[in-house]
Amino acid sequence: MLKNISLYDFGYNFLGPVLSRYVSVVSEKLSQLPENKKVFHLAREGYALEKAFDHVMPNNVPSAYLNVSRVFLFRIMADVDASWPLSVKHGFSGTLAQFLHARFAFSQQEIDTLVSGEQQEKTLVLPDDYNNVCSILKACQHKIRELVKPTRDVYLRYLDTLGFAHHDVTPVVLDVGYSGTIQKLLTLLVEKEVHGIYMITTQTGSVALGGNNAHIDHVFKTDVKMGGGYTLLDRSMFLEALLTAPNGQFVDIIEDGNTNTFHFCYGKKTYTQENFSDLDTVLSGALSCVEHAHNHHIHYSLNDIETLFAAYVTQRNLLPRASWPLFVFDDAISGEGNVNPLSFFGL
């Protein structure tokens, strides 16, 4: 096994056409948006998207990598009523304490300050108990605010330094997909219109959030659901496992006391992140494809990328052995822990 060339060529073929089509269509879509736009590549998939984006439009549109995660936004907005439809409705089964920990990353000590021990042990099933949970959050809204507001203020200052929150900037977020939860939460947080262009969306269109709109757009496909037979979405684990930054999930932000900078805190690293040089080799191959396609005006059609993707994710022997360990990723929101798509799909 020649790991480096194997991973490089695999990256060229598997990720390259996907990234090439995505960034080339994004660049067309950006030209339709207001002049004052700025692109934000959402963590962690944004790490690769940013590099591909820079190949296609190095100077035309300003862009930045944005440290963000759903759990972090759920937490710093846990006292905001309008965020609850996004943070609470997602399926869950367990005790209230387990819910507050899993969904908002509250520590046991924090949970003790919010709800009584008896309440903590109450079992709930979401989304059925949505109203019930909202009532509990409402009852301790002030205490939650005391816990989360300081971090929210720091994060808002971080967004301000990036230009995201600036009044004359139109933020455009880029990510793999699907329902735009992070974009919607950011729209609520900064109280302004936010655009999002994803590979795949569950629903494209504008969503009103607290008086502002989140405009959601797609490049590959919309109106598709997980398990609905669309391979790019059903087996998107393969894509997500490779499109990741070298660090774990973004969990917190700390403002430096001496400078106007911030410290970013990340969670546990996956195998891929611990062995990032391998993933970087895959990405180098993919970016070489993006650059080659851009330089020679090569366009990969949706059918091209769907065919290439489907072949690789259904035939174990097309995936080089060197790539197998890379297909592990942590699924924090579902609480499933580390998932290996090769095993998951019986390859």
Place this chain on the structure above:
Amino acid sequence: MKNTLRKIVRSTQQTVEKRLQPSVAKAFKHAKAEGIFDYSWYKEHYGQFPHELAAFKDYQSKSTSSNVNPSAQFDTEYYLRSNVDIYLQGEAPLTHYMYHGRHEGRASSGVISRWLPASELLAKDSATWKQQKIAIVLHIFYPDFVKKFAATLSQFPTNIDVFVTAASPSIEKAAAQTFKKLRKVNNVFTVVSENRGRNFGPFLVHFGKELLNYDLMCHLHSKKSLYSGREQTQWFDYLNNFLLKDKHVVKSVLRLFNDNEALGIYYPTSFWMMPAWVNHWTCNKPFAQPFVDNWGLDISDNFLNYPVGGMFWARPKALAPLLSEEYTYEDFPAEPLPNDGSWLHALERVLGLLAEKQGYKQFFYYPPQGKFTTDKTYISSSYYKSPESLLGDLQNFDIVSFDIFDTVLRRQYIAPDYAKLKLGKALVKEGVVTSAEAFVAMRNNAELECRKAQNFEGDVSIFEAYTQLSHALNISESEASKLAEREFHYDLAMAMPKDEMVKIVHELHAMEREIWFVTDIYYTRQQIEKMLRKIGIAIPFKLFVSADIKKRKDAGTMWTHIKSLTETEGKSFIHVGDNVRSDAQICGDFGLQNVHILNPMDKWKIAGFDIPALDSEQDILKWGPLISNVGRYPFFGE
């Protein structure tokens, strides 16, 4: 109560069988205790059995010819491929491994996943599957196959009619008498055939139209080969197992046909011990032209799915254009027929294509997984080999010879003519020609003219081709010579190593194996040496270039030369190359060992991708690198 009684009967049955066959019982006990026979695993893959011993005996019986596995701990195919003497002696591989093989240090392995069907067909029970009208069509050349077929048909799950074409009156008589006695056989129709048309001719002449009255037909024929002085029937046994004999498989096939009108033809995946290239057209495409003309078949692919060995189940209406024709024996080529390359070899290859053209699907059974599928990429299972395993195969020879292009060297954009196109574009800029594409055509035509002038004997060098081209371009011979060098340098710039193959070359050299390179190409010896240096081959080697020594692999003249050299040196020899004809089949015809590796285009196609036209520079630039990357390692199992 009924279940309890059944358990008691089965347990008693097993106890009796153990006493009657103590050696089998002992082997079973050992294999089970060690976990290398796993009853649950076996049932999960191969159906239900009355008891554990029955499952073990089923495995023992099949495993001499078929790549079924007894558990996740033992790969039958790997053991028999690694220890061909066991295969040729017809010994049960697991017993041999337990009692002898492992003590002798023979190679063995846990189950290897060579291929996984992308989809699976599951047979459903119904009230109607037994009502299908079935014709079993047998061509019997060897008399002892009458009993063999009868033993199988006596266990058939539904009523059948049997059609027999016999090679002699005595076989006909024996077949008629034997088959009529079988409980499941309604009618027997027999004829004595002429020795023409092999297994296909006789039934097409005598029974073709009649078969159209049936829902399903199954065709088998007696098949043997002689090897090592012993009759080998493993190929037949493999096909017989998964066409007629295995109850679970046969019932599933009948149920699947009954449940799914779209299924038109069935056969097990190609016999695993055949050369990897058995699903290639080899030299048979020209013989298939009548089928293209008459039935509108598309034969553009190099590899194809077909019932290798000519035995299959089919819905007769899926083969209606073939069966409804009127035939006489004179319609078939006379004996003796070549080993390959005839109308009959082409007919065998077009059966699946014909069923598809009629609107039906082909489906297959893959024994290692015990699964039915319509996934046609099973061809890749023959080309599953890790680089370590390839090195292991090659290191047993004194001389290891390699083809060069698409074997150790890959082109960045795959298309061999891209260097010519690049030169053409440069010449357009320089005002020498007006169209790059027209230049490529002129350049290729010049080479063809040289070949014609030599009556297609020997070979033509790039400089000879450009000397010829100088007349058309109205340039001097020295200017033409410079253009030849420029074309070479465009190609050189795009030459990349097939990294795993280059590494294997170096490793073999380190093991003190002699390395030869043998190539059919218009470049000179010096140019090829430069190319090999560019891709990182910096070891001593012998180089045989067709344009240099005027002998070609595809004409056989190169192999005559190579064979005489190896015989003079008294050394063992093996050749590795990607061309099915010149590197494998023709090489083998000269008695030279060889390993066929996949050409990048073929690997791309077998992986399930469409082959792009590559007739424009945009297409070359778009698809070339992707195909080159997939083809870098020439097997599956990178």
